[in-house]
Amino acid sequence: MLTYKKKQKILIEYIQNYKEKLYRLAxxxxxxxxxxxxxxxxxxxxxxxxxxxxxxxxxxxxxxxRIVVNTSVNLIxxxxxxxYMDEVPERSQKExxxxxxxxxxxxxxxxxKEEYKTVIMLRYFEDLTLNDIAExxxxxxxxxxxRIYTAIRQLKKLSKCEVS
Numbered sequence: 001m002l003t004y005k006k007k008q009k010i011l012i013e014y015i016q017n018y019k020e021k022l023y024r025l026a027x028x029x030x031x032x033x034x035x036x037x038x039x040x041x042x043x044x045x046x047x048x049x050x051x052x053x054x055x056x057x058x059x060x061x062x063x064x065x066r067i068v069v070n071t072s073v074n075l076i077x078x079x080x081x082x083x084y085m086d087e088v089p090e091r092s093q094k095e096x097x098x099x100x101x102x103x104x105x106x107x108x109x110x111x112x113k114e115e116y117k118t119v120i121m122l123r124y125f126e127d128l129t130l131n132d133i134a135e136x137x138x139x140x141x142x143x144x145x146x147r148i149y150t151a152i153r154q155l156k157k158l159s160k161c162e163v164s
Contacts, residue, residue, distance in 0.1 A: 039068060039072050043068045076114075108158040116154065
């Protein structure tokens with residue numbers, strides 16, 4: 001069993017190595033740079049105060065993802081709003097199509113229930129395995145699969161409605 005100091009060292013190294021990924025995950029939920037930084041700060045505080053609960057440091061990544069996701073969702077619930085980007089930098093005609101499509105996708109994902117949004121973000125934006133997602137969300141693997149398929153169906157419906 002590892003001492004608290006060793007766990008703390010592992011946690012600090014993890015945060016230093018994956019700070020951009022953690023920030024990107026938080027930002028994908030709150031859609032605001034400052035709020036994402038707040039989420040990360042609060043997540044780090046939570047991880048340090050509950051470090052003794054981490055039984056196996058091999059799972060520090062999924063443990064931190066769970067903390068960031070839960071902190072993001074709690075912030076959104078507390079604020080009862082999602083903040084969208086106000087400005088998109090001007091791009092060439094060719095690039096604008098890609099940006100528009102991406103913005104449509106992000107907007108559609110934001111319309112999903114949190115349980116569906118979470119599995120989509122973790123699977124397709126963070127490239128996590130289904131097993132990792134099950135660990136992070138605390139639900140069985142079969143539930144993760146069902147949520148992904150349901151979310152994809154809902155996204156397809158949303159994209160058809162927006163095209164019509």
